[in-house]
Amino acid sequence: MGPKMSVGTPPPGDAHAERATAPAGEGSATRRRILHIALTLMAQRGVDGTSMRDLASAAGLNVASLYHYFPSKRDLLESVLIEQGFLPIRPVHMEATGDNPGAEPLTLAQLLAEIMTSMFEVEDFVRLMVGEAMRGEATARAVGVDLFASFESSIEDWVKNNRPDLDDGPGAAAVARLLSAMVVGIFIQHAADVLGEEGDDLTALSLDRAREAASILRPPG
Numbered sequence: 269m270g271p272k273m274s275v276g277t278p279p280p281g282d283a284h285a286e287r288a289t290a291p292a293g294e295g296s297a298t299r300r301r302i303l304h305i306a307l308t309l310m311a312q313r314g315v316d317g318t319s320m321r322d323l324a325s326a327a328g329l330n331v332a333s334l335y336h337y338f339p340s341k342r343d344l345l346e347s348v349l350i351e352q353g354f355l356p357i358r359p360v361h362m363e364a365t366g367d368n369p370g371a372e373p374l375t376l377a378q379l380l381a382e383i384m385t386s387m388f389e390v391e392d393f394v395r396l397m398v399g400e401a402m403r404g405e406a407t408a409r410a411v412g413v414d415l416f417a418s419f420e421s422s423i424e425d426w427v428k429n430n431r432p433d434l435d436d437g438p439g440a441a442a443v444a445r446l447l448s449a450m451v452v453g454i455f456i457q458h459a460a461d462v463l464g465e466e467g468d469d470l471t472a473l474s475l476d477r478a479r480e481a482a483s484i485l486r487p488p489g
C-alpha cells in the first residue's frame with residue numbers, strides 16, 4: 269500500500285449543489301478522490317474500522333452524497349480494488365483461445381507462477397484482506413471470494429483445455445481448488461516469514477513452486 273498518508277478534507281459545502289454546478293468530469297474526479305481516501309483509511313484502520321460516515325467526513329461530503337457514488341461498503345471496496353488494479357487478479361498473458369487465438373498457450377507452471385506473482389505484487393492489500401476476513405469482516409470476506417475466484421477459474425479453464433486426463437479423473441474444479449490452496453499457502457508462508465532465504469526473491473520462489481506443482485501433475489508416460 270505504501271506509506272500512510274494524511275487525508276486532506278476540502279472545505280465544507282453542499283455536495284449535491286456542488287455536483288449540480290460542477291463542470292463535466294468533476295463527478296468522476298470526486299469519485300476517484302473518494303477511492304483514494306478510502307484506500308488510505310482502510311490501510312490505516314482496516315475495512316471494519318472504516319465506516320461510510322468516517323469516509324464521508326474525510327472526503328468533505330455528507331453521507332447521502334457518498335451513497336450516491338457508492339451504494340454500499342462492498343461496492344466501495346470493489347471499486348477501490350478495480351481503481352488500483354487489484355481486481356481481478358489474473359495472469360497477465362492470455363491463452364491461445366478467445367480474443368487472442370494466435371497466442372502460445374501457457375504451461376501450467378507459467379500459469380501458476382503468474383498467479384503467485386500477481387498476488388505478491390499487491391502483497392500489502394492481500395495481507396489486509398486476509399486479516400480482515402479472518403477477523404470475520406463480512407465485506408472483506410465477500411470481496412475476497414471474488415478476488416480468489418478469478419484465478420481459481422483460470423486454473424480450472426486451463427485444466428479443461430489442456431489436461432483432459434485430469435478433467436476426466438479428479439475433475440478440473442478439484443485440481444483448481446487444490447492448486448489455489450497451494451498458492452494461498454505459499455503466500456501465508458511468505459507473510460509469516462517462514463521461507464527463509466527463499467522468500468528473498470519472490471519471482472524465483474513463484475517459478476520454483478509452480479514448476480514443482482506442474483511436475484507432480486505431469487501426464488503419465
